[in-house]
Amino acid sequence: MTGPAGFIPPYPPRPVDRLPMFETMRRFRRSMLEVWRARHFEDPFFVTKFFRRQVAVCNSPEIVREAFIDLAGPLERKSPQMRQALRPLLGDGLFISEGALWRARRRAVAPVTHASRMPALAPVMTEVAAEFATRWQALPDGAEIDVLAEMAEMTAEVIGRTLFGREVGQRAALTVVDAFSAYQAHVGQTSLASMAGLPDWLPGLPKPRLLLASWRIRRVLDGLIAAALAQAGGAEASLVRAMQDGQVMSRAALRNEAATLFMAGHETTANTLAWAWYLLSQVPEAAARVTAEARSALGGRPAGLGDLRSLRFTQAVIEETLRLYPPVPVLAREATTEITLAGRRLPRGTLVLVVPWLLHRNPKLWPEPDTFRPERFLEGTPPRYGYIPFSIGPRVCSGQQFGLTEAVLCLATLAQHVRLELRPGHVVEPVSRLTLRPGATLPMQVYQRDAA
Numbered sequence: 442m443t444g445p446a447g448f449i450p451p452y453p454p455r456p457v458d459r460l461p462m463f464e465t466m467r468r469f470r471r472s473m474l475e476v477w478r479a480r481h482f483e484d485p486f487f488v489t490k491f492f493r494r495q496v497a498v499c500n501s502p503e504i505v506r507e508a509f510i511d512l513a514g515p516l517e518r519k520s521p522q523m524r525q526a527l528r529p530l531l532g533d534g535l536f537i538s539e540g541a542l543w544r545a546r547r548r549a550v551a552p553v554t555h556a557s558r559m560p561a562l563a564p565v566m567t568e569v570a571a572e573f574a575t576r577w578q579a580l581p582d583g584a585e586i587d588v589l590a591e592m593a594e595m596t597a598e599v600i601g602r603t604l605f606g607r608e609v610g611q612r613a614a615l616t617v618v619d620a621f622s623a624y625q626a627h628v629g630q631t632s633l634a635s636m637a638g639l640p641d642w643l644p645g646l647p648k649p650r651l652l653l654a655s656w657r658i659r660r661v662l663d664g665l666i667a668a669a670l671a672q673a674g675g676a677e678a679s680l681v682r683a684m685q686d687g688q689v690m691s692r693a694a695l696r697n698e699a700a701t702l703f704m705a706g707h708e709t710t711a712n713t714l715a716w717a718w719y720l721l722s723q724v725p726e727a728a729a730r731v732t733a734e735a736r737s738a739l740g741g742r743p744a745g746l747g748d749l750r751s752l753r754f755t756q757a758v759i760e761e762t763l764r765l766y767p768p769v770p771v772l773a774r775e776a777t778t779e780i781t782l783a784g785r786r787l788p789r790g791t792l793v794l795v796v797p798w799l800l801h802r803n804p805k806l807w808p809e810p811d812t813f814r815p816e817r818f819l820e821g822t823p824p825r826y827g828y829i830p831f832s833i834g835p836r837v838c839s840g841q842q843f844g845l846t847e848a849v850l851c852l853a854t855l856a857q858h859v860r861l862e863l864r865p866g867h868v869v870e871p872v873s874r875l876t877l878r879p880g881a882t883l884p885m886q887v888y889q890r891d892a893a
C-alpha cells in the first residue's frame with residue numbers, strides 16, 4: 442500500500458466490533474496480532490475478561506511506566522502462557538525465572554552481552570556478515586533466496602560463535618537451529634488453556650513430543666558447552682565461559698542460560714533484519730540511501746563497531762522496523778498480588794499486557810503511525826515509554842546493544858553490495874506466535890548493486 446505520505450506496510454484487518462469469544466480464540470491461535478480492534482490502538486488502558494481471567498492492556502507511556510517500573514515487583518512473573526511454552530526448553534533460565542533466582546541469574550548473564558562487551562563481540566558479527574556478503578555476491582542477478590531463513594542462519598551463526606567460541610560455534614549453529622525448530626513446531630497449541638486460566642494438565646496437549654524435542658536440545662547444548670569449556674586454556678573467548686567467570690553455575694544452569702541466550706538472541710534479530718529487507722524493497726529511495734551511506738562509510742569492507750556512528754540512516758531503518766514490527770509484539774505478566782493500575786483495582790492472577798504492537802502504532806504518539814518513515818528517528822527521539830521494542834524496567838532485554846549492533850552491521854555490510862526485490866506476486870502477511878514474522882518464508886530476489 443502506498444498512501445499519499447509514503448509506504449504503509451501490511452497489517453492484519455482491525456475489526457471494528459467486539460469479537461465473539463470463540464472467534465477471538467480462533468484468531469489468537471493463528472496470530473496474536475489479529476485480535477486487536479481499531480479502537481485498541483488509541484485506548485490508553487482497557488480491561489477485559491478471557492474466560493476466568495482478567496486481562497488489563499496498557500497502551501499509554503504513563504501506564505506502561507506504572508506497570509513495568511512502579512509495579513515491577515508484583516508484575517515480575519511472566520504470563521502462564523509464556524512460562525508453559527518455554528519451560529521445557531529453558532528450564533529455570535533467566536527469561537522465565539523470577540524472584541531470587543532471577544536476580545542471581547540476571548547478575549550472571551546480563552553483563553556478558555552488556556554494551557561494554559561489544560568491542561569483544563562485534564568482530565564476530567563483522568566476520569559472519571562478511572561471509573554472507575561473499576555468499577550473496579556470488580549469486581547471479583535475480584537468484585531467489587528465502588531471506589527469513591538466510592537471516593535466521595546468519596544470526597544463529599553470530600550467537601553460536603559468541604556463545605561457544607568461534608571454533609565450536611562455527612559448526613554448531615545449524616544443529617541448534619534444527620533442534621529449536623522441532624520444538625517450536627509443537628509449542629503453539631499448549632498455550633491457550635493456561636492463558637484462559639485453565640489447568641495445564643488438560644488432555645490432548647502434545648506434551649511427549651515437546652519433551653522429546655527439548656531433551657534433544659539439552660543434549661545438543663550439553664555437548665557444545667562441554668566442548669567450549671574444554672577449549673585449551675580458555676584461549677577462546679565465549680559467552681559460556683564469561684558466564685562462569687566469578688560465578689558458580691551448575692551445568693544445568695549454564696545450559697538453561699545458553700538456551701535462553703540462543704533463543705532470545707537469534708530469532709528476534711533475524712526477524713528484524715528480514716522485515717528491514719522487505720521494507721527497503723518496497724521503498725527503493727530508502728534502500729538506495731542505505732547503500733550510499735554504507736558505501737561511503739565502508740568503501741566495500743564489512744562494517745565494524747567503529748562504523749556505527751557513520752551508519753545513522755541504517756540505524757534509523759532498523760529502529761523504524763522495530764517500531765512497525767516489534768519481534769516481541771506482546772509483553773505479558775501475571776500479577777502475583779492484588780494491584781492498583783491506572784486507578785483500577787485488579788485481583789491477583791490478572792494478566793497485564795503491554796503491547797508494543799499497539800503502543801508503536803498509537804496515533805496519539807506517532808504521526809502517520811502505520812507508515813514506514815525511518816527519518817522520524819533522525820528528526821527526534823521517540824516518546825519515552827512509548828517505544829519499547831526491548832521492553833523496559835528491570836526485565837528489559839539484556840541483549841539490546843548486541844541485537845541493535847548486529848542488525849546495523851549486518852544490514853550495512855550486505856546492502857552496499859546488493860538490493861533485494863520481493864518475489865513478484867508474493868503476499869507478505871505479519872503473523873505472531875512467539876515472535877512476529879513476515880509469514881513462514883520471505884522469498885526475495887538478489888540483484889548486485891554494481892550491475893544494476
Ligand code: HEM
Pocket residue numbers: 519535536537547550554701702705706707709710713763767768769772773830831832835836837838839840841843844845848
Ligand atoms: C532485535 C533484537 C531483540 C529484540 C527486539 C529483543 C526483545 C526483547 C524483549 C521485548 C524482552 C523482554 C520479553 C518479556 O518481557 O517478555 C527481551 C528479553 C531478553 N532478551 Fe532480548 N531482544 C533482542 C535481542 C536479544 C539478544 C541479541 C540477546 C542476547 C544475546 C537477548 C537476550 C535477552 C534476554 C536474556 C532476555 C531476558 C531478560 C530478563 O528476563 O531478565 N535479546 N528481549
